[in-house]
Amino acid sequence: MRIFWALLRRELASFFFSLTGYIIIAAVTLLTGFSFVVLINTLGTDPVPVPVTELFYLSFYFWLILLLITPVITMRLFALEKASGTFETLMSTAVSDFQVVAAKFMAAVIFYLLAWLPLLACLGVIQHFAHQNSTLDAGTVGGMFLGIALVGSVFISLGCFASSLTRSQMTAAVISFVLGVGLFSLAYLAKQIPVTEQWQARALSYFSLFDQMDDFARGVVDTRAVVFYVTITFLFLFLTLRVVESRRWK
Amino acid sequence: MIAVEHLTRRFAGRTAVDDISFNVARGEIVGLLGPNGAGKSTTMRILSAFLPATSGTVRVAGFDVFHESDEVRRRIGYMPENNPLYPEMRVREYLKFRARLKGLGWRRSRERVSTVMEQCGLTDVGRRIIGQLSKGYKQRVGLADALVHEPELIILDEPTIGLDPQQIRLVRQLIKSLGGKHTVLISTHILPEVEMMCGRVLIMFGGRVLASDTPENLQLRMAGGSQVIAEIAAPAAALQTLWNDHSDVEEFEVTAGDAGFQRCVLTPRTGVDIRSAIFELVRQHGWEMRELTRNRYTLEDIYLQVTKPNTEETE
Numbered sequence: 389m390r391i392f393w394a395l396l397r398r399e400l401a402s403f404f405f406s407l408t409g410y411i412i413i414a415a416v417t418l419l420t421g422f423s424f425v426v427l428i429n430t431l432g433t434d435p436v437p438v439p440v441t442e443l444f445y446l447s448f449y450f451w452l453i454l455l456l457i458t459p460v461i462t463m464r465l466f467a468l469e470k471a472s473g474t475f476e477t478l479m480s481t482a483v484s485d486f487q488v489v490a491a492k493f494m495a496a497v498i499f500y501l502l503a504w505l506p507l508l509a510c511l512g513v514i515q516h517f518a519h520q521n522s523t524l525d526a527g528t529v530g531g532m533f534l535g536i537a538l539v540g541s542v543f544i545s546l547g548c549f550a551s552s553l554t555r556s557q558m559t560a561a562v563i564s565f566v567l568g569v570g571l572f573s574l575a576y577l578a579k580q581i582p583v584t585e586q587w588q589a590r591a592l593s594y595f596s597l598f599d600q601m602d603d604f605a606r607g608v609v610d611t612r613a614v615v616f617y618v619t620i621t622f623l624f625l626f627l628t629l630r631v632v633e634s635r636r637w638k
Numbered sequence: 639m640i641a642v643e644h645l646t647r648r649f650a651g652r653t654a655v656d657d658i659s660f661n662v663a664r665g666e667i668v669g670l671l672g673p674n675g676a677g678k679s680t681t682m683r684i685l686s687a688f689l690p691a692t693s694g695t696v697r698v699a700g701f702d703v704f705h706e707s708d709e710v711r712r713r714i715g716y717m718p719e720n721n722p723l724y725p726e727m728r729v730r731e732y733l734k735f736r737a738r739l740k741g742l743g744w745r746r747s748r749e750r751v752s753t754v755m756e757q758c759g760l761t762d763v764g765r766r767i768i769g770q771l772s773k774g775y776k777q778r779v780g781l782a783d784a785l786v787h788e789p790e791l792i793i794l795d796e797p798t799i800g801l802d803p804q805q806i807r808l809v810r811q812l813i814k815s816l817g818g819k820h821t822v823l824i825s826t827h828i829l830p831e832v833e834m835m836c837g838r839v840l841i842m843f844g845g846r847v848l849a850s851d852t853p854e855n856l857q858l859r860m861a862g863g864s865q866v867i868a869e870i871a872a873p874a875a876a877l878q879t880l881w882n883d884h885s886d887v888e889e890f891e892v893t894a895g896d897a898g899f900q901r902c903v904l905t906p907r908t909g910v911d912i913r914s915a916i917f918e919l920v921r922q923h924g925w926e927m928r929e930l931t932r933n934r935y936t937l938e939d940i941y942l943q944v945t946k947p948n949t950e951e952t953e
Binding site: 390391393394395397398402405406472473474476477478479480481482483484635636637 | 683686687688714716717719735736741743783
């Protein structure tokens with residue numbers, strides 16, 4: 389555990405050692421700001437029958453942020469260590485492969501959530517000017533952040549996996565972007581594919597990230613979606629662990 | 639401390655290490671000497687449990703590096719080739735992080751970091767960012783990292799590469815001071831380095847260990863050790879008969895030098911130092927002498943001879 393904390397601390401700190409970390413935070417803040425403008429515009433014209441958090445999510449900015457920043461956050465994790473050779477020094481200490489993968493993943497998730505914090509500020513601004521306590525409800529906000537965390541974990545685990553495959557950060561970013569877009573478009577396909585049988589429709593519905601995120605933003609926590617996201621995350625972390633271990637049987 | 643038996647490591651289509659066996663005793667400083675691509679780094683990577691062996695067994699402190707790699711890794715300090723570090727971290731912070739990774743407790747790691755920083759002359763640069771340090775300092779940070787958890791075995795892959803002479807001297811002194819307390823295995827392709835630091839040399843070439851001995855013994859083994867060169871002002875014929883009759887001189891060659899001096903190249907019987915005898919003879923005859931040297935075979939000669947047959951192929 390001691391080793392895990394040391395690793396986690398270093399991984400998390402390294403996001404702030406480099407310019408990349410600040411650029412990511414700035415980019416997310418900018419995009420959240422844009423979506424905030426869109427939101428204010430919508431709120432200013434018509435009365436809307438849905439929760440504010442859902443409106444936020446409905447603008448495409450959410451997916452843009454998710455698809456763009458997760459590869460950038462994760463590309464460094466393994467690829468840089470492999471390229472610079474520090475992977476060798478890291479692995480020749482008494483750390484286990486599992487600790488390394490877990491610490492890197494955790495650090496990326498924490499950083500990702502930190503980058504989302506400005507959203508909370510935006511919501512706070514709305515709350516302040518709405519003069520109405522019912523505008524924002526802790527449940528919907530919590531649901532939304534839970535959704536952001538869970539979907540983010542999925543994309544970050546994809547990124548970890550991509551980064552473990554290669555020594556080049558660019559390649560890692562491209563692989564994880566492609567995997568991410570792939571998963572994302574499955575959600576589209578889920579809507580487009582004509583289904584002939586009931587089970588197909590059900591299977592596809594698990595991949596419809598939109599609907600699931602919609603639920604989260606509305607404050608509905610659907611256990612099926614939670615289990616699905618957690619499973620996918622663990623699947624890709626497991627694959628990452630296997631790739632890291634693979635140097636032992638190559 | 640290290641027991642390597644029939645170790646082989648193949649990469650796709652290439653055998654990097656080919657059936658090598660050697661032992662290293664506790665407290666020894668052993669140098670792995672060989673040209674680039676001889677399999678030194680691969681051997682070290684296997685020893686540090688980073689790479690698995692294709693076949694053969696490697697034991698460090700009695701533990702198998704593959705099956706008990708945790709135990710092995712706890713006992714070694716490994717500095718890979720090119721000494722990779724995290725350039726964005728500060729020196730003290732990095733060493734502390736490494737100490738924690740190696741399982742040292744909070745207080746213990748603080749103590750040890752201070753100790754190794756002093757040992758490696760890093761006290762003044764503790765707050766500097768590693769990426770901005772000179773190469774010599776970086777190398778010392780790598781060394782400090784290898785030492786921080788007081789490992790029984792220290793494996794250093796090319797520890798002095800790319801340093802200036804002054805820095806090389808410091809690093810060598812440091813490594814030399816580790817002997818006795820720690821077992822040290824260093825790799826290098828710089829010969830004087832081995833002569834200076836190591837109690838024993840393993841010459842590797844083409845994935846095999848070609849020779850394993852102390853630097854002195856290796857020199858002795860080469861052509862009986864030495865030749866003696868003497869420049870004496872005397873009639874060539876007199877010198878010829880003199881050497882011919884001398885029982886300790888096995889072979890000799892007398893050539894004319896300038897200003898009436900004769901250059902004699904003498905090969906003595908193995909293990910006999912005939913220099914004082916020569917001086918005595920010259921004195922008795924009342925001749926003049928202006929040079930008397932022993933021409934030692936250097937490790938370089940041995941190295942070149944051992945690795946001669948197909949050097950060109952591998953480069």
